[in-house]
Amino acid sequence: MYQLLLTRKYLTSKVMPLLAMAAVTLSVATVLVTWSVMGGFLNTLLSSGRTLIGDVSIHWPNVGFPYYDDLIERLEADPQVAAAAPLIETFGVVALPDDQVHGVVVKGVDGPSYARVSGFDDSVWWRPIDEPLRKDRETREDPRLGGEGYHAGTDWNALLESGLTLSEPDGEAAVVPGIELSGWNFRRASGVYVPGAPAMSSRDGRTDYLNLFLPDGELTLHLMPLDSRGRGVETVTRTVPVANEFHSGIFEADSRTMFARLDLIQRMMKMDAAEKIVAPASPFVFDPASGELVQAQPEVVGVDPARVTTVLVRAAEGVPVESEAAIAAFRDRVADIYAEFAEAHQGEVPSSMSILVRSWRDQNRSMIAAVEKETGLVLFVFGLVCFTTVFLVLAIFWSMVSEKTKDIGILRSLGGSTAGIAALWLQYGAAVGTVGSGVGLIAAWLVVRNINEIHEWLGQNLGLVIWDPAVYYFFEIPSDMDWSKAATVVVAGVLTCLIGALIPAVRAGAMDPVRALRFE
Amino acid sequence: MTETGPIISATNLHKTYKMGRVKVPVLRGLSVSARKGEWVAILGASGSGKSTLLHLLGGLDRPDRGHKDTAIHFEGKPLGKMSRHELDRYRATQVGFVFQFYHLLPELRVLENVTVGAMVRHGLTGFLGAKHKVNRRATELLDAFGLGHRLRHRPGELSGGERQRVAIARALINQPRLLLADEPTGNLDRKTGEAILDSLAALREKLALTVVMVTHDQHVADRADRVIRLADGVVAPEGVPGAENASP
Numbered sequence: 144m145y146q147l148l149l150t151r152k153y154l155t156s157k158v159m160p161l162l163a164m165a166a167v168t169l170s171v172a173t174v175l176v177t178w179s180v181m182g183g184f185l186n187t188l189l190s191s192g193r194t195l196i197g198d199v200s201i202h203w204p205n206v207g208f209p210y211y212d213d214l215i216e217r218l219e220a221d222p223q224v225a226a227a228a229p230l231i232e233t234f235g236v237v238a239l240p241d242d243q244v245h246g247v248v249v250k251g252v253d254g255p256s257y258a259r260v261s262g263f264d265d266s267v268w269w270r271p272i273d274e275p276l277r278k279d280r281e282t283r284e285d286p287r288l289g290g291e292g293y294h295a296g297t298d299w300n301a302l303l304e305s306g307l308t309l310s311e312p313d314g315e316a317a318v319v320p321g322i323e324l325s326g327w328n329f330r331r332a333s334g335v336y337v338p339g340a341p342a343m344s345s346r347d348g349r350t351d352y353l354n355l356f357l358p359d360g361e362l363t364l365h366l367m368p369l370d371s372r373g374r375g376v377e378t379v380t381r382t383v384p385v386a387n388e389f390h391s392g393i394f395e396a397d398s399r400t401m402f403a404r405l406d407l408i409q410r411m412m413k414m415d416a417a418e419k420i421v422a423p424a425s426p427f428v429f430d431p432a433s434g435e436l437v438q439a440q441p442e443v444v445g446v447d448p449a450r451v452t453t454v455l456v457r458a459a460e461g462v463p464v465e466s467e468a469a470i471a472a473f474r475d476r477v478a479d480i481y482a483e484f485a486e487a488h489q490g491e492v493p494s495s496m497s498i499l500v501r502s503w504r505d506q507n508r509s510m511i512a513a514v515e516k517e518t519g520l521v522l523f524v525f526g527l528v529c530f531t532t533v534f535l536v537l538a539i540f541w542s543m544v545s546e547k548t549k550d551i552g553i554l555r556s557l558g559g560s561t562a563g564i565a566a567l568w569l570q571y572g573a574a575v576g577t578v579g580s581g582v583g584l585i586a587a588w589l590v591v592r593n594i595n596e597i598h599e600w601l602g603q604n605l606g607l608v609i610w611d612p613a614v615y616y617f618f619e620i621p622s623d624m625d626w627s628k629a630a631t632v633v634v635a636g637v638l639t640c641l642i643g644a645l646i647p648a649v650r651a652g653a654m655d656p657v658r659a660l661r662f663e
Numbered sequence: 664m665t666e667t668g669p670i671i672s673a674t675n676l677h678k679t680y681k682m683g684r685v686k687v688p689v690l691r692g693l694s695v696s697a698r699k700g701e702w703v704a705i706l707g708a709s710g711s712g713k714s715t716l717l718h719l720l721g722g723l724d725r726p727d728r729g730h731k732d733t734a735i736h737f738e739g740k741p742l743g744k745m746s747r748h749e750l751d752r753y754r755a756t757q758v759g760f761v762f763q764f765y766h767l768l769p770e771l772r773v774l775e776n777v778t779v780g781a782m783v784r785h786g787l788t789g790f791l792g793a794k795h796k797v798n799r800r801a802t803e804l805l806d807a808f809g810l811g812h813r814l815r816h817r818p819g820e821l822s823g824g825e826r827q828r829v830a831i832a833r834a835l836i837n838q839p840r841l842l843l844a845d846e847p848t849g850n851l852d853r854k855t856g857e858a859i860l861d862s863l864a865a866l867r868e869k870l871a872l873t874v875v876m877v878t879h880d881q882h883v884a885d886r887a888d889r890v891i892r893l894a895d896g897v898v899a900p901e902g903v904p905g906a907e908n909a910s911p
């Protein structure tokens with residue numbers, strides 16, 4: 144009881160405990176802010192990496208597999224599956240109007256169904272927006288806001304519609320390249336993209352502005368279908384209109400990927416449905432109607448169904464796909480469905496033994512490993528900070544026990560026991576730790592919540608830009624506090640104080656009461 | 664135990680402090696006792712071992728071992744046989760200490776400085792149960808000392824005499840049988856000291872308290888029923904000049 148009373152009194156009437164509390168507050172706040180911002184940053188990176196790949200993919204490269212409609216139907220009949228979508232993944236060469244040539248990953252997709260398994264909808268960049276990006280609040284230089292300027296007349300709604308369907312308004316198949324592919328979109332410090340419009344002075348002295356807004360133009364796509372042995376057959380070249388551009392948040396993807404409408408890629412790759420024909424025995428046949436010899440027509444003996452290289456699957460709402468174990472279970476379920484499908488189409492589709500079924504984690508292994516390494520690093524620093532705080536608290540409590548020697552003697556003379564005195568100081572340590580950690584938690588929460596404002600202020604007033612949007616590839620610093628992390632750090636803060644208070648507490652308890660009473 | 668038997672008796676007490684390698688003998692075979700309700704004064708020069716004796720009687724310290732028949736008995740029970748825990752209980756329930764320099768806890772208010780003794784004794788749950796009674800007793804004691812209006816003050820705001828009264832109230836909060844007073848007036852002017860001694864006398868009467876008081880001041884010692892002179896670590900023999908027990 145006297146411990147509670149004295150803890151309260153010591154807390155409110157001394158400077159030393161405030162110092163110890165400040166130490167705990169600072170450590171807790173520092174660790175929490177670092178961990179939250181770092182964690183948010185890595186999570187954003189991870190989820191960007193997931194944007195365009197669905198949860199699980201069924202993949203058979205190059206020649207692909209037919210009857211994918213049946214597979215999708217089977218998949219979508221399963222309650223664990225929300226949606227499935229066909230996709231062709233291949234490599235191509237893109238020639239831009241200014242003679243740039245880039246090797247790209249080409250993904251043939253059907254816009255609406257692909258959007259159901261991925262974040263494609265949200266990644267289509269050129270669209271009308273009402274709210275400027277956070278950092279663009281004052282300048283409002285984002286052309287998508289529909290302000291004045293070079294792109295004032297652009298119909299952003301029509302662009303968005305074209306992007307989502309990968310089609311021109313007249314129905315022609317179109318492509319959606321990554322926003323960094325052309326290099327014409329200038330990324331401002333505010334994170335917004337402004338299409339390039341370089342001035343060229345022509346020979347007669349006039350200044351011409353070149354509109355390098357890719358969605359107004361077209362590009363040339365070269366694909367090289369390979370036969371089942373991997374030999375090139377011929378190069379197929381098409382000039383296709385650009386419907387829009389996409390932004391996933393992963394620079395690699397945004398500079399080296401291009402979406403195209405599925406039927407276009409199927410045709411170019413010769414993976415569309417085709418009639419199976421048998422060449423006639425002789426080149427000319429007798430036509431009874433006219434009584435003349437006419438050219439023989441090939442005989443149609445069947446239809447070769449259309450093929451895709453990949454089917455992407457998205458798990459239903461409530462099916463866990465985050466953890467390694469959960470996504471593995473879902474992947475196995477998808478593999479089972481494929482096995483039934485392969486059974487039904489035996490001999491015509493790859494067997495369930497050889498098909499590649501991969502989860503989003505399987506495809507992002509290296510990035511996940513990096514993220515986990517970073518988290519480990521944060522925890523290591525956390526440990527170091529705790530260690531330092533332990534010694535700080537120890538030093539402060541040691542000197543407080545010395546200062547309070549006489550009180551200890553008095554309490555012993557009143558009948559206080561060794562354990563009781565030690566408990567007083569431990570309790571005091573716990574109180575300092577709890578208050579310090581609590582204040583640290585609140586401080587960290589305020590900082591994390593306002594991290595973007597603080598960052599901006601630092602940038603404007605001190606020229607300190609830690610997260611340059613040109614380097615880090617998103618527009619805002621993620622500002623979410625993970626409450627389980629917060630709990631961990633707060634508990635660690637209290638424990639730190641308790642450990643730091645332990646030795647001084649034992650010393651206080653073991654003090655000789657007579658010497659303590661004589662202490663001047 | 665009969666009514667007249669000693670409530671506390673110490674036999675052949677030795678205490679030697681070690682100052683580095685030098686041994687400083689302070690008590691060398693001292694024997695004292697006090698009957699129930701008696702007020703005993705122990706008179707001795709500064710440094711003669713008076714405080715040391717009180718600490719031994721109060722169970723804060725133990726006498727040297729290795730001497731024949733060394734023992735302290737409280738109501739017939741030997742302190743030497745008590746465990747540390749039992750000694751803690753002994754101090755909490757049977758003994759009240761009063762010190763020359765008051766030894767109040769500076770962060771606590773006057774009332775809290777008194778009740779803290781009961782908190783130590785009862786523990787958390789016990790104190791919450793007895794809180795009402797303890798507060799009433801503390802207020803009564805402080806009222807009797809004329810401090811009823813200063814309950815919420817801090818020790819720093821009181822005069823020396825007032826502080827010593829708070830300290831006496833604290834020593835009495837647990838209704839001990841034995842009050843050990845270490846020069847209770849040593850830090851006060853004569854008039855205030857007299858008043859404190861008056862209070863002590865009244866309380867002893869009212870509570871049937873046994874008081875062992877040490878002092879270096881003959882006038883203070885004269886207030887007691889009996890005076891024991893301490894010299895060279897033992898009780899000085901009767902009849903030494905100046906050691907007569909003058910009647911109050």
Ligand SMILES: Nc1ncnc2c1ncn2[C@@H]1O[C@H](COP(=O)(O)OP(=O)(O)O)[C@@H](O)[C@H]1O
Pocket residue numbers: 658680681682687689707708709710711712713714715716
């Ligand atoms: N812890 C200690 N270590 C060494 N010497 C001590 C200690 N406590 C007391 N002494 C010495 O013992 C002697 C008696 O002390 P004390 O009992 O306080 O005397 P008094 O109360 O009569 O003035 C003094 O000389 C003092 O210096």
Ligand SMILES: [Mg+2]
Pocket residue numbers: 713714715845
């Ligand atoms: Mg003394």
